[in-house]
Amino acid sequence: MHQTRLRVTRMLCMIMITALMVPLFSGCGSKGNSDASKGQSTTDGQQQEQKAADDKEKDKKDPVTLKFPIWSTITEDLFTKLDLVNEYKKDHPNVTIELELLKDTEYENTLKIRNAANELPDIMPLKSAWLVNFKDNILPLDDLEAAKNNLFAADFKVNDQILGVPESQFNEFVWYHKSVFQEYGIEIPKTWGEFVAAAKKIKDGGKYIPIAMGGKDAWPDYPFNEFMPSLVAGDGDYWSTMATMDEPFTKGQAFYDAYVKIQELYDAKVMGPDPLGVGFDQSKLMFASKQAGMIALGQWFGSDLKSMPDVDMNDIGAFLLPVRDSVDQPFNTVSMVDTFYTIPKTSKHPEEAKEFLNWFFSDKWYSKYMTEAQLQSTIKDVKIDLGTTFNGAFDIPNLNYVLNKGGNEDYKKIESAIKFDVKKMGQDMMAGKDFNKMMQDMNKSWKNARSKLK
Amino acid sequence: MRTISMQKNLLLFSFLLIPVLLLLMFVLYPLFELIRISFTDWNGVDAQQTYVGFDNYVKMFTDSSDVWLSLRNNGIYFIFHLIMIPLELAIAVVLDSKIRASKFFKTIIFMPYIINGVAISYMFAFFYSPINGGLNGILEVLGLESLIQNWLTDESIVNLSLVFVSIWRFSGFHIILFLAGLQSIPQDQFEAAKIDGANSIQNFWYIIVPGVKKVLEVLLFLNVVGALQVFDIPYIMTQGGPGHASSTFTLYTLETAFKFNSFGMASAMGITMLILIIVLNGVQNKLFNLKGVGEE
Numbered sequence: 001m002h003q004t005r006l007r008v009t010r011m012l013c014m015i016m017i018t019a020l021m022v023p024l025f026s027g028c029g030s031k032g033n034s035d036a037s038k039g040q041s042t043t044d045g046q047q048q049e050q051k052a053a054d055d056k057e058k059d060k061k062d063p064v065t066l067k068f069p070i071w072s073t074i075t076e077d078l079f080t081k082l083d084l085v086n087e088y089k090k091d092h093p094n095v096t097i098e099l100e101l102l103k104d105t106e107y108e109n110t111l112k113i114r115n116a117a118n119e120l121p122d123i124m125p126l127k128s129a130w131l132v133n134f135k136d137n138i139l140p141l142d143d144l145e146a147a148k149n150n151l152f153a154a155d156f157k158v159n160d161q162i163l164g165v166p167e168s169q170f171n172e173f174v175w176y177h178k179s180v181f182q183e184y185g186i187e188i189p190k191t192w193g194e195f196v197a198a199a200k201k202i203k204d205g206g207k208y209i210p211i212a213m214g215g216k217d218a219w220p221d222y223p224f225n226e227f228m229p230s231l232v233a234g235d236g237d238y239w240s241t242m243a244t245m246d247e248p249f250t251k252g253q254a255f256y257d258a259y260v261k262i263q264e265l266y267d268a269k270v271m272g273p274d275p276l277g278v279g280f281d282q283s284k285l286m287f288a289s290k291q292a293g294m295i296a297l298g299q300w301f302g303s304d305l306k307s308m309p310d311v312d313m314n315d316i317g318a319f320l321l322p323v324r325d326s327v328d329q330p331f332n333t334v335s336m337v338d339t340f341y342t343i344p345k346t347s348k349h350p351e352e353a354k355e356f357l358n359w360f361f362s363d364k365w366y367s368k369y370m371t372e373a374q375l376q377s378t379i380k381d382v383k384i385d386l387g388t389t390f391n392g393a394f395d396i397p398n399l400n401y402v403l404n405k406g407g408n409e410d411y412k413k414i415e416s417a418i419k420f421d422v423k424k425m426g427q428d429m430m431a432g433k434d435f436n437k438m439m440q441d442m443n444k445s446w447k448n449a450r451s452k453l454k
Numbered sequence: 455m456r457t458i459s460m461q462k463n464l465l466l467f468s469f470l471l472i473p474v475l476l477l478l479m480f481v482l483y484p485l486f487e488l489i490r491i492s493f494t495d496w497n498g499v500d501a502q503q504t505y506v507g508f509d510n511y512v513k514m515f516t517d518s519s520d521v522w523l524s525l526r527n528n529g530i531y532f533i534f535h536l537i538m539i540p541l542e543l544a545i546a547v548v549l550d551s552k553i554r555a556s557k558f559f560k561t562i563i564f565m566p567y568i569i570n571g572v573a574i575s576y577m578f579a580f581f582y583s584p585i586n587g588g589l590n591g592i593l594e595v596l597g598l599e600s601l602i603q604n605w606l607t608d609e610s611i612v613n614l615s616l617v618f619v620s621i622w623r624f625s626g627f628h629i630i631l632f633l634a635g636l637q638s639i640p641q642d643q644f645e646a647a648k649i650d651g652a653n654s655i656q657n658f659w660y661i662i663v664p665g666v667k668k669v670l671e672v673l674l675f676l677n678v679v680g681a682l683q684v685f686d687i688p689y690i691m692t693q694g695g696p697g698h699a700s701s702t703f704t705l706y707t708l709e710t711a712f713k714f715n716s717f718g719m720a721s722a723m724g725i726t727m728l729i730l731i732i733v734l735n736g737v738q739n740k741l742f743n744l745k746g747v748g749e750e
Contacts, residue, residue, distance in 0.1 A: 276607035277584035428697035
């Protein structure tokens with residue numbers, strides 16, 4: 001009896017151990033095994049066949065899949081409409097483009113996480129400000145044809161290397177309802193004072209919200225809080241300039257002066273009863289349904305507007321945001337260069353990815369795509385027809401384009417140390433936080449962070 | 455005999471091997487890695503990680519005042535949930551007595567806890583919305599326009615609005631825990647008390663409260679952890695805004711890591727939170743002198 005029990009226990013023991021060990025070792029060993037079995041299967045006769053097949057295959061290229069993430073639903077719609085994947089397949093039958101839409105607000109984070117796992121895609125669009133962050137992980141593209149033909153690629157060099165080829169160039173506008181301006185007899189404002197006065201006039205009418213603002217999401221205040229300091233300074237790389245100053249939040253400095261203007265606008269309460277309670281989606285609907293007279297957003301908003309039902313595009317106009325104090329001064333306006341196509345160093349198919357970029361920026365695709373997107377070209381000698389919406393918007397004497405840049409490494413270090421977030425500052429300003437105290441505090445922490453720069 | 459004990463050990467070892475391996479791989483290794491990274495200046499992208507000693511721990515509290523603001527906001531969640539605990543116990547006692555439709559009330563009270571947190575946050579975001587929002591609508595109908603507020607954008611009340619959502623969501627769960635505790639109190643204690651002529655307040659104080667001490671201990675621990683880790687409600691409803699007015703320590707950590715590329719600093723914040731939870735829980739247990747029935 002005792003012996004039988006012992007035997008049963010022993011058997012159970014063996015079964016349990018085997019059951020537990022098998023998955024463990026099979027998991028570790030599977031790769032090696034399959035390689036070994038592959039090796040065994042290639043006998044001499046087969047080797048010869050393989051050689052013959054290889055010769056044939058030389059004409060045909062191996063199938064390649066290029067992973068290509070994007071952050072915007074607008075881009076996704078355009079790529080689907082113009083059938084990017086199949087268009088490219090026509091010229092390169094062996095290459096499949098695998099598009100992946102990532103959530104816009106999580107795009108950079110997703111890439112960082114994938115980078116940690118060495119799983120970056122083959123083609124990686126980035127915003128200009130992220131080029132510095134990924135500088136060690138992407139290939140230099142100085143020799144790429146598409147980069148040589150690009151008007152702006154060289155302006156965004158990092159460590160004297162072109163790391164990304166920008167797709168589009170666009171300006172920042174104030175979109176408005178022509179009928180609302182007519183109703184109140186408002187002319188297109190040419191100075192900051194006129195702009196604020198126009199908004200106040202609409203507010204006094206009591207019928208419309210003058211400017212729609214999705215302050216709840218923070219980012220929609222970027223035309224003011226992010227771009228105005230560089231416009232007041234007339235310096236597109238103002239963040240880098242700020243990184244050379246100890247106290248840029250002092251009266252007389254461009255940042256301070258721009259923020260005084262912005263505070264004036266927010267204090268005029270021309271953004272509805274509670275701009276911080278409204279998200280971007282709500283704000284754009286408010287503008288589209290003519291509850292609001294104006295909205296300040298980039299050129300990209302045009303295709304968004306067109307896709308919305310019941311919007312009378314003939315009633316929509318756009319003008320450049322004036323930040324100057326008088327008409328005698330130059331009219332500075334932001335020129336944004338966006339969506340930098342990069343190729344990660346970890347890409348398994350860098351040559352194919354480069355070929356794709358050359359195709360993307362060639363006549364076969366680029367003009368068609370940009371016309372559909374209603375954005376300006378970054379490629380030499382390619383002009384895009386932008387329709388009538390922007391008629392007259394650029395007919396301004398003294399117009400001066402300020403090419404917006406994301407800031408250098410010193411700036412990034414300070415930004416990260418003090419968690420410098422102009423969009424959140426915008427929210428604070430809308431909420432009525434003490435402006436002078438905010439500027440003093442910023443000066444203090446900026447100076448402190450700068451002193452620790454290596 | 456020796457073989458039996460060996461077999462026994464072998465069996466135990468093989469049963470424990472995989473769970474222990476999993477634990478090492480997915481719990482302990484990441485924890486040690488987190489501690490290691492907290493002493494570096496890693497930005498999350500670079501291959502290079504420079505060791506900076508305790509720099510991150512010092513800078514966390516000195517470089518920006520927002521961290522204190524975030525911790526204060528965590529404190530608001532902690533205090534209000536703490537204040538709610540006696541009330542939750544009282545409701546549990548009422549529900550435990552023989553009232554009509556007590557099952558129905560129990561279901562209603564527990565319901566918020568089983569609804570997805572994200573859904574709750576969205577629901578309340580619309581409820582508090584300044585445009586066509588439910589709360590302001592109700593106030594208007596009742597003729598209480600003077601009470602209409604910017605619930606999520608006024609810095610002075612945004613945290614209270616969010617705490618209310620948190621209480622709405624978690625109180626039901628606490629009440630159910632108390633109910634379970636109450637039901638585990640033997641009936642004969644109440645009967646003995648009745649014979650001794652105890653009134654209901656004495657019943658509450660001398661039988662119910664000691665009877666649910668174990669539950670109370672769990673709840674206080676959950677409160678500390680919950681209040682320090684609160685994330686989904688402010689993240690979805692306000693994104694920590696306006697500015698950093700409704701930011702919490704977890705939101706701030708997330709922002710540090712992903713928005714400002716300071717993974718080293720964010721790891722230090724994670725470790726700090728771990729320490730804070732352990733310390734606060736210890737202090738709390740000492741203060742309330744918590745020991746369950748039968749352990750005294």
